[in-house]
Amino acid sequence: xxxxxxxxxxxxxxxxxxxxxxxxxxxxxxxxxxxxxxxxxxxxxxxxxxxxxxxxxxxxxxxxxxxxxxxxxxxxxxxxxxxxxxxxxxxxxxxxxxxxxxxxxxxxxxxxxxxxxxxxxxxxxxxxxxxxxxxxxxxxxxxxxxxxxxxxxxxxxxxxxxxxxxxxxxxxxxxxxxxxxxxxxxxxxxxxxxxxxxxxxxxxxxxxxxxxxxxxxxxxxxxxxxxxxxxxxxxxxxxxxxxxxxxxxxxxxxxxxxxxxxxxxxxxxxxxxxxxxxxxxxxxxxxx
Numbered sequence: 180x181x182x183x184x185x186x187x188x189x190x191x192x193x194x195x196x197x198x199x200x201x202x203x204x205x206x207x208x209x210x211x212x213x214x215x216x217x218x219x220x221x222x223x224x225x226x227x228x229x230x231x232x233x234x235x236x237x238x239x240x241x242x243x244x245x246x247x248x249x250x251x252x253x254x255x256x257x258x259x260x261x262x263x264x265x266x267x268x269x270x271x272x273x274x275x276x277x278x279x280x281x282x283x284x285x286x287x288x289x290x291x292x293x294x295x296x297x298x299x300x301x302x303x304x305x306x307x308x309x310x311x312x313x314x315x316x317x318x319x320x321x322x323x324x325x326x327x328x329x330x331x332x333x334x335x336x337x338x339x340x341x342x343x344x345x346x347x348x349x350x351x352x353x354x355x356x357x358x359x360x361x362x363x364x365x366x367x368x369x370x371x372x373x374x375x376x377x378x379x380x381x382x383x384x385x386x387x388x389x390x391x392x393x394x395x396x397x398x399x400x401x402x403x404x405x406x407x408x409x410x411x412x413x414x415x416x417x418x419x420x421x422x423x424x425x426x427x428x429x430x431x432x433x434x435x436x437x438x439x440x441x442x443x444x445x446x447x448x449x450x451x452x453x454x455x456x457x458x459x460x461x462x463x464x465x466x467x
Contacts, residue, residue: 209442216240216435223431239432243440251400252407255319259403260385263323267381270328272374275336276362290337297330303394310395321395322388322403329384332377339373340366379449386445404441411437 214229219236223229243249274293278286301309306325315321343366351361367374389405396402402410412434 209446212435212438212442215431216439218432220432236432239436240440243433243436248399248402248407249440252402252404255401256386256388256404259319259322259388260382263326263385263388264378264381266323266327267329267332267385268374268378271333271336271377271381272362272367274328275333275340276358276366278333278337279340280358293330293333307394316395317398317401318395319401322391325391326384329381332380336370336373336377339370343369382448383445408437408441 211229214232215223216239217235217237218229218232219234222232222234277283278290280286283289300306310316310321310325313324315324347365347369348361351365356364387405388403389409392403392406396406
């Protein structure tokens, strides 16, 4: 017993130390980004490690938040995130529920067609031509419609619905409830851990929308936040390298301030959904 107790304590000590190192390695980049965003340029150039600021200035944030382009891109990203995530969840939940029902004819063929898209996609050029022919170029819908459903999330949700007791569904059907009523009154309330998890997956993807925006959006008024961030980084780099008198010579501070402005909203929302991850993903990933 004494030997077992000592081994357990050693394991706990090692585990705590290892996780502490992982936490430091994970947190430090965010801390370094924040510190660089609030220190003057000369202090940044004077050291390669920035643990604690000697001088604090919010000039970069003042300039950044005074830009109308930032708030426009925030509005576009919020619209894409809210509307896009809602569309994602409606399609995912309805498709997953239908495919989880044993009485659906052709469910195996339909599921195969969904899974097929995970292995083989149309490619960039056919997707571009499709979006162009549908008249969605330079439209926020080009950032929403082409990614309206994710097959991986659909599979997780389907497996979660399949694991629910069949007796609940049959009892509701005997009481006269139709499929929409069963989905709304029985299935969705019992599936909130999985739904919350998949919602966060979709929302983070929508918030970080970047790739499609490069191809389909050329109007700066419709740039999402991540495209604005890219523009700020590139413009800052060129101005800084040119040695001009531009306000972009705030240097790395303005770049890091832009990164923080794009990251903080997701960092604030994530902890409220994190508790659903283990239950939601594991139950949906393994069919019982």
